Amino acid sequence: MIHDLLRTALELSGRERALLCHIGGDAARDQLPTGTPPADCRVVDLDGDLPEGPDALRDPPSPIGLAALVAATPTDLRRALVLTEALPPSAHILLGIAAVPESRTPPLPTAPGIDQWADLHDLQARRHADDAWSCEFRFLEAVAVREAVLAVARSIGGGRRQSTASPLVALSGPDASLWRPGDPTAVRVSARGPVPLRGVAPIADTALCTHNGQPPYWTDDRIDRVDRTGIAALSWARFGQAGDGRRIRELRPGALEVDDVPPIDERVVNPMGFRQTTSERVAVLVPRPDRWAVVIGRTELLRVPDSGTITDVDLARLRHLRGVRVEWRQHSGPLAAVRAVAGLAAGGVPVFSGPVPRWGRCLGEELRTLLTSVTADDLADPLTREEHSVRLRRAALRTHGSAARWRRIGARLGFPAPPAPTVSVILCTRRPGMLGFALHQIARQRGVDLEVVLGLHGCDPDLPEVRAAVSAFRATGRELTVHAADSDTRFGVLLNQLAARASGSVIAKMDDDDWYSPDHLADLLLARDYSGADVFGCSDEYVYLVDFHQTIRLATTSERPTSFVSGGTISMDRAVVEDLVAFRPIAASEDSQLLLNVVRSGGRIYATHGLGYVTRRSESSGHLWTEGTACYLRSGSRQWYGWRPSSLLECEQPFLAPWEAGTVPAQKIGGDCDGRRQGIA
Template identity: 50%
Template sequence: MITTALRNALRGRGTETALLCHTGAGARAHLDGLPLTDSDAILDLDARVLGEPVKLQGVWERDLGPEAGLVAVVAATTTDLHRSLTAAAGLPRAVQVVVAILDTTGHQEPPLPASPGMGQWRDLQEARVRRVGRRGWLCELFFPNGVETPQVLDAIWSGTRGRRRGPAVAPLAALSGPEAALWRPGDTGAHGVEPAGPVPLRRVTPVGDLALRVGDDTPPGWTDAAVPVLDRRTTSTDAWERIAAPGGGASVRESADPVAEVAPIDELTVNPIGFTKHGDAHWGDLTAADGRAVIRQGKKDLVVVPPDGTITDVDLGRLRHLRGVRVDWSGHGGPTAAVRAVASLAAGGVPLVGGSVPAWAAGLGAPLIDLLLGTTEEDLADPLRREEYSVRLRRVALRTHGTRSRWRTLGARAGVPVPPAPTVSVILCTRRPEMVGFALAQIARQRGVDIEVVLTLHGFPATLPEVAAAIAGFEATGLPLVVREADADRIFGSVLNDAVARTSGDLVSKWDDDDWYGPDHLADLVLARTYSGAELLGVGQDFVYLQEVDLTLWREGRSESSSRFIAGGTILTDRAVLEETGGFRPVPRSIDTQLLIAVMRGGGRIYRGHGLGYVLRRTGGGHTWSEDMAFFLRNRIQQWFGWHPSALLEGEPEPFGRPVTEYTGGLR
């Protein structure tokens, strides 16, 4: 179908120039045998050197720049398409744009493009989106007058994620050299520059705040005094064959910060979405075969790792059934490529074991290396231990090697200010004075996020001795706290909206007074916000403590996926989303469910992260969400007598104002 569509497009463009592009493994084959003219061209976006112009014959020179009759992009996966958005900078405008995605993981939305919003597509003549095979897609757009090609590619890719793009990558970048797109995947605003500079101006302002040059050789002197520059080497610079070659001159370069020398991971496509709780008994091996790095199960190659170490979303999908992957440190093209491959697998939540980690893999970073050194195959035989390890891996890898983290590091190194991380306002509304100290202790131990708390005492005063003691204990931590009182007859939904009105954070998190939360609960949700494309996030009731019968359940249920339901006490969302949905409904019960319905009705996405850092407590009554005990006993994977949370909960903090045993009923 792809070849047929391209043939038809070439016939329909008349005498106008066509540019056919490809990205990712196997994409080039779909361009073979097409009826091209002398003015047509085929471009490998993966090999494109940013800063060098795309030279085409016979294109129309319009007021807004060169214009081709057809620009087509064949991408192997959505990861490849996203990376190509950066390499697409400088492509000509086009009357017709064709985009083919050969394979997807299945958890993405259809690539339905949305118009940019400034009238650029008002004269769109026709748009077609069709499936290709089981999981591929073909998109064709026709315009009477040419449009910006990178903008069309971006709109198609963004259709796979929903409306929300996630936090921006800062600072703005100017890029030069081969593999520069690896450092800034998906950035249609990145500009190519010549190796010596300068960075172009848009009116009187440089188009980038930081320039990054990627190459194999010593770069020329930098000529732009206004924009700082950093230099990095390509992944092929330290390939083993170059290091070993007589007189090759290449070496494993030592650095004070080896992590910052490695091209980052595209967390918008390489992430734990699609992780499965139950891997089978099979293992994969990241090793060498026939001169290339592969991930092999028995005699079957599940993934072929390209020379630059890129792992795609489709690659991760092919590995989800495995219990884990063993890393053979001798089976890679070179140190940098090996680090990128291993870090990508970890970011995807693939359980890894590797024994002794060689010194040349220091670019993984000490925290990730420590995890690899401390885990064996036997540790992963238990499904709960396997998922706990997966969560630890993905946390470290995404925070260390994600594109957003890497560019904040680069900006700091170059002295370029970056926007602050989002702040989180926690709203806690309780009718139970005896639970205030317990709940505040759960919040106080949150780490990795900048938080404030808005505490609403629903029907009782702050002067009660146990409440005053709890508040004083929390204030001693130095965390911001706003305390307000609400009359007992106020409707719960209205009380929550009043609390939201008193927050000042970028994000709002709802907290329950009697549940348990691990110290990374909020940080994990904020991290998931960067890659999920969701308007609202939370976790499921994976762990439930049934207090009446003193029983802990680990329940079946998908995590790291879009979902219609999450635990209400784990909601995290943007303040703007609450405004768009009307906030919490002024009703006494099912407040959380009503908010989820409002988000979905508005076209938003709800994302369920892992639930290992949260335990839902169920007592005999007093809950705004009513389900009997049988509901929680269904679909359980394991159960234990007593309080038995995941290790990621890291125990239980002592409540402020009272001993812990007065709150847990002697659980310890």
């Protein structure tokens, strides 16, 4: 157990000073050794009694014998990063996490840059009972505790990629840890400033200061300040108070904007671990008595803290539920209430409610509308439930995610936003008759900046159907590059040629005969951000069998790291092709070979939901796929006669290629698309 490790570490530290910190409430505090701490040991609650100022705990500034931090969840450890800058250096650092969800990889430290840990002597990562983890570092010389916390936080966040932070932020006030969780560039300053210098320039571009009703006087005129009223100050108990509460009374709950709400850490609060199959139970998010709690009958599944923070561990505890109904009543305050609901939605929990009160307008209009769009009876259908979950997570992450929040705040302050990823769709075809359909699937993509690099595999670019399809796509205003290759060019070689001609920061492969929802690429980019994976896509979940006029939904898992995604959805950063692996120069299986080599090279693959993608299978399609369609009839977990995609596909009837037109009687196409979902064995 973590408390046994801490007790042993305290004994080994002897008479040297020790500092035991905890964050995340009772779950973290309970991991500390019981009894009165030694005289030379200080216990600090980073949620409450961290003194003001970045160097408050460095008195005296000399290194200490032991620095320990226990976080209740990975979410809490990531938000502790900016707070640990106040801790004195130590050669012995012990980090503990009381609970890590099964869906998350072990919190193994990610080593920093070259030679930064040349003095590392010993490192031990341990798994304890009840899914607790600890990482113990021993160095030859004292190092900053923050560097050890950052090493673990990076692994929790999904891997190597971290979005560029703009603007760089200095934080102060009671809710500082909520505003830039896991950001290695964020720094903590005192409430009045100033922001320290690095060389001749301040180490931050702006300061965000939270306060309990009255912002303190800011002394640093080199840096613009953004003021935010703290969560505790905006409690229902303080609205209408006299004296110091005057400004609080003037700030009506209904006047709060979306950007007044501390953001969600999307690297840990996201749909990873979502379950398609659940129990029939519906829980309620209800005040009890001063905080919200998620309950079923008299059983309390979790209690939401005063800050409204939903953690990855909380989400794991709710995955078995069909949904959570929100009872809109006053509990600790409007910001905490909104953060709790937004956190559940970002995690993919199917949340729903009656009319949202006016003070909930800071949820954002889209999220408010979605909450009232379904009932508990609607969620009884597994497909409707998952569709609602996808819509919720899109709205919550794009409205309340940390990257989105700071992009808007930075824009208001005049700072250039980090460039949004541009997508290069590489599309290969040897069937001119499918090109118009394929380019239409790309043209209807929304919410993403894209170009197309088209590979004509043995096709003449001057064919009428090719010229018409290319002209129609270019009329949309999007870029399209055409590259013609001989029919004997190996498919893997052609894909690498297209990738070399792509200019986007993300390369997405799409097939010429499959159906894609208008949000397909946007959903993949969202998964890229919250998963931190090198390759991202979705599985072959929906299959349309042209010869049988049947739709099959296969038994698959989504929203989790995997070793395989469908070839028609493979998407990756340019660096994967340029620095890690490329398509092998082979004529078939180039997709699966690339995925295999990504895993062997230490990369990560992530599968998001598959509701926006339908694979076409036809014996006469001319596709490189060679297995018979009967294999799907044997393996399909759910089957429908007719065209039955998810409503997220936004496609009322299938498109048949000219050589497929006689396969299914015309009166059957689209004749059974009334939206009913009646599965057959």
